[in-house]
Amino acid sequence: MKIFVVNGPNLNRLGKREVNIYGDLSLDEINKKITNYFKNQAEIYFFQSNDEGEIISVIGEADEKYDAIVINPAAYSHYSIAILDALKGISIPSIEVHLSNIYKREDFRKISVTANAAIGVISGLGWKGYILAIEFLLNEYKDIHKNNIFA
Ligand code: DQA
Numbered sequence: 001m002k003i004f005v006v007n008g009p010n011l012n013r014l015g016k017r018e019v020n021i022y023g024d025l026s027l028d029e030i031n032k033k034i035t036n037y038f039k040n041q042a043e044i045y046f047f048q049s050n051d052e053g054e055i056i057s058v059i060g061e062a063d064e065k066y067d068a069i070v071i072n073p074a075a076y077s078h079y080s081i082a083i084l085d086a087l088k089g090i091s092i093p094s095i096e097v098h099l100s101n102i103y104k105r106e107d108f109r110k111i112s113v114t115a116n117a118a119i120g121v122i123s124g125l126g127w128k129g130y131i132l133a134i135e136f137l138l139n140e141y142k143d144i145h146k147n148n149i150f151a
Contacts, residue, residue, distance in 0.1 A: 001041075001141065003134055004066040005034065007048040008055060008074035008083075014099075022099045023126050030127040037131055042138055052076055052083065059086040068141065069094040070133045077102075077112040087117035093144050095133040098123040119144060 007027060010017060015026035025033075031046045038044055045066065049055050055076070062069055069087070071094055076083050087094050094117060101124025102109045115121045120136070122129040143149050 001068070001138060002043045002045065002066040003137060004058075004062050004069045005031070005044060005046045005130060005134075006055060006058065006069060006071040006073075007046075008072060008076050009050040009052075011072060011074050012048050012050065025127055030130065033127065034130050034134065038134060038138075042134065044134070052080055056082055056086045059083070059090060063090040063092055066092060068092050068137045070097055070130055070137070071095075071114070071118075072097045072099070072130075073112075073114045077114045078108060079113060081113060084114045084117050087114060093119050093137070093141075095119060095136065096121045097129040097133050099126050099129065100124060119149070 011027055014022055014030065015024055027048060035044055047058050055073070059069070069092060071087070073080060073083050073096070077096070077098070096112065096115045096118040102112065103123065112121065122133055125132065140149050
């Protein structure tokens with residue numbers, strides 16, 4: 001199974017920015033942990049950009065290349081209808097991940113417009129949220145396609 005992990009703006013600065021909120025691991029360190037964790041189980045591809053257009057473009061091409069997306073759209077979660085539309089416009093499933101618990105932060109973070117395209121959201125469990133999202137996709141992928149995940 002091929003999984004595309006997409007990270008949005010400022011997540012390239014993980015380990016340096018607001019470590020009390022986002023933790024002290026860099027994005028590279030998190031990505032290595034993910035790769036090691038799923039060694040021999042899945043092919044995982046990573047992409048990070050601070051640019052909304054670039055994120056939209058890679059999502060638009062993801063259909064043909066990957067089986068599922070795990071995305072942390074970062075601040076774009078809260079207002080990018082364009083990323084929402086990109087995710088809605090492809091046929092592969094996505095799970096949205098936030099390192100922090102967006103529901104116990106500022107009001108403007110409590111709404112994710114992009115989450116509307118996701119089969120589910122993991123928020124507040126730090127970098128392990130990516131692991132949980134990928135684990136779910138690996139275990140439940142067949143049922144996701146039958147729209148039967150909770151049967
Ligand atoms: C974030 C939460 C967003 O509100 C914020 O803009 C981020 C990271 C998270 O992972 O907790 O950059 O998506």
